[in-house]
Amino acid sequence: MHFDQKENRPVESEAAREGSIPQIARSLPDDTWHAALGRLYDVALDPLHYETLIDVWEDAVGPMRKRADAFNTTLLNDPEIAEHFRRAGEVLDRVMPENIEEEITRILRPFGRVPAFAIDGRMRIRAVNTVARVQLGAVDGGILTDLPILGTEIASIRNAVAGLAAEQDHTAAIMRVRTGEDGRFLILRLQRFLMADQSPIVVVAANDLKFPAQGQAVLRDAFALTQAEAEVLHALVDCGSLTEIATKRGRSLDTIRSQIKTIMSKTETRSQVELVRLALSVVEISQVSPPNAAPESKGRSVKKLTSFASKTLTTPEGRRIDYFVLGDPMGRPILYSHMALAMPRWPASAEAFAHRRGLRIIVPIYPGYGHTTPAPRKSDYDAVLLSDARRVLLAENVTRCPYVGVAGGSYFAFPFAHENPELISGILCGGGMLPDLDHTTYDGMGKWHRFIVGGAKYTPHLLSFMVKTGFALTRRIGKIGFLNAIYSGSEADKETYSDPDVLEALLIGSEVGLSEGISAHDAYVRSMIGGMLKDWSALIAPVTARIPVIFFNGLQDPQVPPAAVEQMLRNHPQIDFRVYPDAGQLILFRHWQDALEVLDDLTRA
Incomplete structure (x- = not known):
């Protein structure tokens, strides 16, 4: 086996493709065996393919398991199969920079409840959490244009990420963008982190724009706004169109512009974009619970585990x-x-x-x-x-x-x-x-439990690769993502x-x-x-x-x-x-x- 220089994936020799199907697997259709073997190396290159290996592996091993003695049979006990698993393990070790993936996963961990993803300096999505994968369709290795965000907004996100990656003094930013599907607004909170090698990574956390009930009062008190000015600022954050604000409030466009000019003066902002960012930041800060505040439990206990040393x-x-x-x-x-x-x-x-x-x-x-x-x-x-x-x-x-x-x-x-x-x-x-x-x-x-527990029982000599790849997958998708998978x-x-x-x-x-x-x-x-x-x-x-x-x-x-x-x-x-x-x-x-x-x-x- 050698590596294709362009695609960085293992390439089987002609003998491996045609003549190296182990004798114990001869009862399987050739295409089933080749599919299982191909998935093996796919998973070694990228553990995110783990579930596809589970499905193909069951097609290959399931019929053999039904004919096996419960305690006296080891399936696929063939040196050629063991050699493929050994090679796949080497591939996994070679292409999985675990220290970097661990670091990014650790950075994303606090964002477990909101969609979040990490972007590197090349604008590549390095890692996503489970919520981002489900709600935004974000994937590891993807690009920004894959996200359901209006195309005209993508350039602004790129500029913000590039600015944070290059900036030494500012490590965070907040943006409002519109989605391309239904036109709703998202609030993006961007934060720069430095990796162990000092390379920057920017984490983007997304929230639907939902102005809290107390938001107007917070802004009014923070900037000495009138009630009317607070309502206009609220409307600006919500919809962004001065014409729409004027129509909804029954005021002229000039009146709305005048009010916004006054608000900008009171808040010492120089543009509507800066004004919206400031308003969102102030409201966000106001919602942070004090250290001793009890979080909402929705009817369940939310006590914290007692910390102690082993x-x-x-x-x-x-x-x-x-x-x-x-x-x-x-x-x-x-x-x-x-x-x-x-x-x-x-x-x-x-x-x-x-x-x-x-x-x-x-x-x-x-x-x-x-x-x-x-x-x-x-x-x-x-x-x-x-x-x-x-x-x-x-x-x-x-x-x-x-x-x-x-x-x-x-x-x-x-x-x-x-x-x-x-x-x-x-x-x-x-x-x-x-x-x-x-x-x-x-x-x-x-299927997840059958793959591991069945593997331990019927193919114990191959279990090491199965488990090690499962651990690598968990580092990629996070522990909650792994729980969601195995208990799906x-x-x-x-x-x-x-x-x-x-x-x-x-x-x-x-x-x-x-x-x-x-x-x-x-x-x-x-x-x-x-x-x-x-x-x-x-x-x-x-x-x-x-x-x-x-x-x-x-x-x-x-x-x-x-x-x-x-x-x-x-x-x-x-x-x-x-x-x-x-x-x-x-x-x-x-x-x-x-x-x-x-x-x-x-x-x-």
């Missing part, structure tokens, strides 16, 4: 283990396993409830996540993870407690309870899976993280998996390909015979579909299944009060 212990071998203690630091203990997706924090309301109930939720950070030392390369990852959890409990002087697991990570509760019978008083699994599920479980999964088929999960409490917990908690200087993709892979998806059914009977085991499962879970829940209910009557039609994979965050009530009881067992 605790740390060092093993005799020199490994560092970090862990959190949520709730009451002196309360009755609960061991919580945060799953591979990294959800170590609970919603603020849940952590406050735990504190009131006297519950201490202990959260060991998985090996390779956050600042916890990775498991040694040739070690058994599962064994290191479970050993770390035991060490943390001993450090916290815990003699007995319940174990909480999430999704596929619920697996770890069973070997831990089996190996440490004196420590565990019960198990609660949120969105848990059991090992005796067949290929129909994977067929019923959401679960209305319950989307509704769950629309709660500000839950979203805050997910975003802050996930920093141990992906944040500046941290990428736990290798640890994620190792946690998935250990014992989790193998046949560990022999652990179920002895554990359930000794302690209560409770499963919370939602019928909108993209990883554990309803048919899988029904199968688990039939096969395991000894487990207390509690099924919630209104929940998905994030069931513990949606029904955290029910979960904590159960855990409260288990701490007393």
Whole structure:
């Protein structure tokens, strides 16, 4: 394989195109295999193509999965396929300047609620947030003329961006532009940032022009305007046409011009453009909440998570283990396993409830996540993870407690309870899976979960590229964008993280998996390909015979579909299944009060 000099994409040799289809894939139509291979390199060059790879990959692997043995088959276990994945991984490393993308993503992060995008000095859109992608159709690598803004306004935006990029004294500007679709006005707020290499980037945040109810009073008081002058300025900001203002107010055009001249004098502005910018800036400043003001909650709690440093212990071998203690630091203990997706924090309301109930939720950070030392390369990852959890409990002087697991990570509760019978008083699994599920479980999964979880089970040797590219995609589209993608088929999960409490917990908690200087993709892979998806059914009977085991499962879970829940209910009557039609994979965050009530009881067992 070599790189096309013009398009910077890998070019397959004639042998690769015609003669290198691995023998194990010969049962697939050639076009299906070539499509999957092509998408593989497309994703390596640009992770934004990730979803297209998921779709094509399912076309290729889905039929093979249906014929595979549940526990004794590794699909596509062919050195040529592994070599393509290795090459694609090299391409990803070569073309993804992660440090720059991380920096731009971090700059855009505070603009999560409004459309925002970053433009470089060449007027190229370097990155967009999810809101801009949806509302403005903006895309990474796009240009300004792609936006739904009136063509005559684009030159003004270019000039403003160029001015800010070159200006040393001024770092921000505000503009009013008209859209090309329906002629409505947008307010653009431009702000210059300097990258680590000192190159400028300009972030453009957009809002529909909605003059607040108190806007006239703010302008009147700020500039000693009369009520009539404040109304004219309001109208100027809203529509911009003096003729239209005169018509609506029943005044002559000369009267309106005279009033505007007076307003410009009082505001010490030299043009209508400058006047409008000043008016918008003053009104915007007036709407900034004081530091102690409570944001609107729309009926939901908007408490902030308590900030605290993680605790740390060092093993005799020199490994560092970090862990959190949520709730009451002196309360009755609960061991919580945060799953591979990294959800170590609970919603603020849940952590406050735990504190009131006297519950201490202990959260060991998985090996390779956050600042916890990775498991040694040739070690058994599962064994290191479970050993770390035991060490943390001993450090916290815990003699007995319940174990909480999430999704596929619920697996770890069973070997831990089996190996440490004196420590565990019960198990609660949120969105848990059991090992005796067949290929129909994977067929019923959401496509994102099937791609990763199915990949871990049937093509574990290829999982590293799949996961690393998923992490790269998250850096490109942001964590909210990634949540929107993986939970696109679960209305319950989307509704769950629309709660500000839950979203805050997910975003802050996930920093141990992906944040500046941290990428736990290798640890994620190792946690998935250990014992989790193998046949560990022999652990179920002895554990359930000794302690209560409770499963919370939602019928909108993209990883554990309803048919899988029904199968688990039939096969395991000894487990207390509690099924919630209104929940998905994030069931513990949606029904955290029910979960904590159960855990409260288990701490007393």
